[in-house]
Amino acid sequence: MDDHSTGHNHQMAPTGVDHASMSGMDHEAMGHGGVDHDDHAVHTAGQHAGHSTAMFKNRFWLTLVLSIPVVFFSPMFGHLLGYAPPQFSGAAWIPPLLGTFIFFYGGQPFLKGGWQEIKSRQPGMMLLISMAISVAFVASWVTSLGLGGFDLDFWWELALLVAIMLLGHWIEMRALGSARGALDALAALLPDEAERVIDGGTETISVAELQAGDIVLVRSGARMPADGVITDGSAEVDESMITGESKTVPRTVGDPVVAGTVATDNSLRMQVTAVGDDTALAGIQRLVAEAQASTSRAQALADRAAAFLFYFATGAGILTFIFWSLMGSIPDAVTRTVTVLVIACPHALGLAIPLVIAISTERAARAGVLIKNRMALERMRTIDIVLFDKTGTLTKGEPVVTNVVAADGVTTDELLSLAGAVESDSEHPVARAIVSAAANSGSSVPEATKFQSLTGRGVQASVNGATVAVGGPALLKELSLTEPESISGTTSEWVDRGAAVLHVIRNGAVIGAVALEDEIREESRQAIQALQNRGIKVAMVTGDAHQVARAVATELHIDEVFAEVLPKDKDQKVAELQARGLKVAMVGDGVNDAPALARAEVGIAIGAGTDVAMESAGVVLAGNDPRAVLSMVDLSHASYRKMWQNLIWATGYNIISVPLAAGVLAFAGIVLSPAAGAVLMSISTIVVALNAQLLRRLKLNPSDAR
Structure with missing residues (x-):
């Protein structure tokens, strides 16, 4: 997979987790969760x-x-x-x-x-x-x-x-919802076995047998069996099940990796640093269990x-x-x-x-709202504030080209045509966004040859005899290039509002740039306004930088924003709101949202999210429409009456x-x-x-x- 390093912490939506491929796993032998499910029975x-x-x-x-x-x-x-x-x-x-x-x-x-x-x-x-x-x-x-x-x-x-x-x-x-479901879904993120490196070869062992210090071979497409540090090789790692971001992250020698994440394109070797109860995934598992017990x-x-x-x-x-x-x-x-x-x-x-x-859950299901926990239905009418996870919930979670600027002597259509040609063979979300923008502009996209991925910097190809590259600040720095004055002012404005900026370089000269941003759902505007009309405040939590969060919050008129929040801290943000006397409904989609979903008075999982988020939530929105939260509010009041x-x-x-x-x-x-x-x-x-x-x-x- 090609890499588009923009130098910005720009979140994308979770890809979800395909648990179908993990059927038949013996999770009892994993030794990774350390959670006694019986301690969290729902009924007294x-x-x-x-x-x-x-x-x-x-x-x-x-x-x-x-x-x-x-x-x-x-x-x-x-x-x-x-x-x-x-x-x-x-x-x-x-x-x-x-x-x-x-x-x-x-x-x-x-x-x-x-x-x-x-x-x-x-x-x-x-x-x-x-x-x-x-x-x-x-x-x-x-x-x-x-x-x-x-x-x-x-x-x-x-x-x-x-x-x-x-x-x-x-x-x-x-x-009633089942506490066991969330813990089982988390357990399913780990493989049953690992390939431990011994005497130049490998041996297949149970994950439960791994110990700190072991060297493990992780093949392309496989999941990390434990937390560790890469000792050999590099790969694009899908961390969506932990971070909620669909954008793969380049990891190389010396970089840490987390149990349950996937090496998407290359094999690598890692040294195990944490196993079982000490892994980050097990920590999330414990948070989910504790939070569910506190609301059951x-x-x-x-x-x-x-x-x-x-x-x-x-x-x-x-x-x-x-x-x-x-x-x-x-x-x-x-x-x-x-x-x-x-x-x-x-x-x-x-x-x-x-x-x-029973009737409420049936009516809700017809409106795309799946109620898993009866108390969630009763509590929804008392909610003071709805806390939305930004990426994939309020936004579509996929980058879209929002602006284009071309240097003197180059038209925007020509710029998009060249960029689209270079990116045409890539399935990377950024590449798809640029190709889509080129197609929508009506420009004819020429054929590119000699495609080359510049790991950590961008991509390059030959188009109409010219060498064309698309990449972020890292690529400019490597080539010792600077932006022309005709575009630098514009790209600075993009950066200030949190957009990701990619430059288009032809034969060693910067000829323009494109801005990519996570597209806001139109339904989000309507949902937020309707909630506020009902006297319910709206807050947003995201791992994005403050300028990105502020831009989205300003556009959607959100009441309160939590930016640059680490995945493990989302649960704490829910607790902070509750400490202020507010009853919280949390809307999210990633595994990192699971503890927060379970901690909130009402946890609402967006339908495109991972299985564990759905299991942790009391309510699941079958689709991606945040306006369905309104259906839940109205149904709660009606059913309570x-x-x-x-x-x-x-x-x-x-x-x-x-x-x-x-x-x-x-x-x-x-x-x-x-x-x-x-x-x-x-x-x-x-x-x-x-x-x-x-x-x-x-x-x-x-x-x-x-």
């Missing part, structure tokens, strides 16, 4: 009792199938719908037997979670569900065995309650409501039993207490949040129905029977489900950003 024990998404899914489907005969053969359900369940030998035992299996099998995660909430003295949804199904289970068996003359057949209610709660938790957990402890909004309902239902149940016992009616006391405790379990509350999340509406309805139903079931209006002849309570509970669930469906009417179109 109280919420899901340590169970997996697949467990809730499997138990839901089996419970649902078994619930059908339980409901169908239930006398209470048959009475509600006006039909008589079939009568045959053993028919009466179908609901108790299947209901018992459902209680112990489908209800196991809730019973376990409820017990953990008791031990931690933090009652919530699990304990509330456990109490309801346990009371329904005992009361139903008492009725099925004909003990005490009670009519408390809750088998069908027990079965549906367990099925609905399993469905709610399955939906909820499926919406948020409790679901519904759990707080469930804690209130637990105390409310328990207190109401105790008072109900005491009151009706004192009134001399033990059967009424038992019946009404059981009814209170069973209907206090919130079918609707169990679905209030998961349904909204639906959550609260559902919570108010679900808890409001309980607050009203529980006293009625307790018999507070019995003196007026108004008593909520177990059957009526079950029906109202089902209606409450339907209302919550229908209200969540209204989210589908929300229009999310990035092109409508304003």
Whole structure:
């Protein structure tokens, strides 16, 4: 690959990482991450009792199938719908037997979670569900065995309650992001094996066997197995997975190289300086793990409501039993207490949040916004500032010719024609930009011969019998050339604003120059203005020089800029903003953005980014349009409103129905029977489900950003 050294720190977009070529890797044997994934589970024990998404899914489907005969053969359900369940030998035992299996099998995660909430003295949804199904289970068996003359057949209610709660938790957990994904994606950047140089030859060993001081052969196209220093050879190194820059960097003897980066064009030898936990990649890995752990402890909004309902239902149940016992009616006391405790379990509350999340994620996906973490959806409405990574996010990440200046006696079309001819056979991003500019100018591009790459300086070829070179300041210095006065003033202005400048040299004389800059996305202007119109500040972080950052910030009217930020320090910039009391949404695309994406209240990965950035983020923009962030903001506000509406309805139903079931209006002849309570509970669930469906009417179109 030819090299265009311009002397400027000019970032380009990440190329991404092709993990398909790394399938089948045994990352357990790498010994490079040192991160225990289990330490970063997303769910607290109280919420899901340590169970997996697949467990809730499997138990839901089996419970649902078994619930059908339980409901169908239930006398209470048959009475509600006006039909008589079939009568045959053993028919009466179908609901108790299947209901018992459902209680112990489908209800196991809730019973376990409820017990953990008791031990931690933090009652919530699990304990509330456990109490309801346990009371329904005992009361139903008492009725099925004909003990005490009670009519408390809750088998069908027990079965549906367990099925609905399993469905709610399955939906909820499926919406959550996985901390393991980001760590696995980082691990995939390292090769399994390395070629260690021994006695003039090489031996293939596991990366885990490498030690500091070893000499390793890295072939063209291969990844560095560890951090080290080049001892022999030189190559263009793709560091995009670490730096976020697509522009390859020339590395030669004495230069440091980082584990996971790629020698694109030549083989080289390196001496290992750091392995395993000491590598830069492992350091990023640890930052991702720590940041994700710091944002994974948020409790679901519904759990707080469930804690209130637990105390409310328990207190109401105790008072109900005491009151009706004192009134001399033990059967009424038992019946009404059981009814209170069973209907206090919130079918609707169990679905209030998961349904909204599920529909929101679907609606977002249609707008190109992939929500991986439910808390990201809730937090987005509280964001004070959006921190954009510049390259590849606000900009296209590819150089474009923005200006051309020609010396006296040379036209700009002629200049572009010559430069385009020299660059025509190159696939370098800079070369493509110059060839594209030449084509767009309408100039005919002549054929070039004797092409030569001038490593670290530029390129050279023969065009129409003349020797033409294209390169930066390093090439001028080597040839002892200076710019003509007719162009020096113009190129100085380009340099001041941070543009990269390449000179065109014909037969030893500078005949002109071109300015190359990272092109700003038009969508970025609209996104930033729309965010500011919503009262949200916009900041930008970049590794570019201050003058480059200022130029972009001025053009886009950005509120705050962090320039010349090292990849490892982006995480710190997020922490700085948070220390000022701001809630931060980070939008980025490279591996170096991963810790910052995970540290922010909401991490948003741009779709063209690397796999690890997407895994670290709570939200992924499927495309490159930053206006999709607006869709996320609007959806967050809309979904939050639906959550609260559902919570108010679900808890409001309980607050009203529980006293009625307790018999507070019995003196007026108004008593909520177990059957009526079950029906109202089902209606409450339907209302919550229908209200969540209204989210589908929300229009999310990035092109409508304003």
